[in-house]
Amino acid sequence: MTLAVSMRDVSIRHAAARNVTPSVREATLAIRQGEIFGLVGPSGCGKSTLLRVLAGLNGYWDGAIELLSQPLSPGVPLTGALRHAVQMVFQDPYASLHPRHTIGRALDEPLRLMGERDTASGLDEVMRLVGLDPRLLAHYPHQLSGG
Numbered sequence: 322m323t324l325a326v327s328m329r330d331v332s333i334r335h336a337a338a339r340n341v342t343p344s345v346r347e348a349t350l351a352i353r354q355g356e357i358f359g360l361v362g363p364s365g366c367g368k369s370t371l372l373r374v375l376a377g378l379n380g381y382w383d384g385a386i387e388l389l390s391q392p393l394s395p396g397v398p399l400t401g402a403l404r405h406a407v408q409m410v411f412q413d414p415y416a417s418l419h420p421r422h423t424i425g426r427a428l429d430e431p432l433r434l435m436g437e438r439d440t441a442s443g444l445d446e447v448m449r450l451v452g453l454d455p456r457l458l459a460h461y462p463h464q465l466s467g468g
Contacts, residue, residue, distance in 0.1 A: 323390065326352040326375065331384035333370050344370050347384070354389075376409035405435060418462040425458030 333345040345367040352358045360368050373379040375388065377399035386393040391403055399407055411417045418427045425444060432440045445455040457465065 322353045322355070324351050324387065325354040325356070325389060326350065326358075327385070327387040328375075329385040331371075331374070331382055331386060333367065333374055333379065333382045335370075336381050372409060376407055377404070378409065420462055422461075423458060424460055424462065424465070427462075428458070 328348055328350050331345065331348045332343065333348075335342045335344055348367075348371060360371070362368055370379065374382050374386070377393075380396035380398070382395050388399075388403060388407055393399075398404075418424070422430075425441075428444055428447075429440045432443070437443065444458055448455040448458065
């Protein structure tokens with residue numbers, strides 16, 4: 322089966338002013354397409370930092386990364402089809418989702434912008450696929466758990 326994510330010896334650092342601080346050292350992982358993958362670890366171990374690199378939000382890394390069989394380069398943002406295929410939803414619902422829009426509206430809008438037609442039934446199906454009740458689409462961010 323094809324790999325969705327391939328990382329080999331990836332080291333990530335944070336750069337602020339003149340300081341460069343290593344935060345993840347030599348991470349290696351492989352996730353097959355269609356596989357459900359959980360990344361767990363204690364607070365501060367680099368989980369979000371790793372995901373920010375995969376979403377193209379942090380360009381300060383070394384090593385080898387491929388997403389959907391396309392190699393990434395440090396400091397080069399995701400573009401084209403890869404930019405549409407890779408997204409990140411942050412844990413804080415107040416920072417990630419519009420507080421006056423339902424979850425359904427927040428998920429529907431980008432799909433429509435990408436040309437999707439039957440988003441309502443598609444969203445119901447996606448909710449079921451990830452083990453969530455489609456009735457949650459009618460709720461607002463503050464009505465859901467942040468985690």
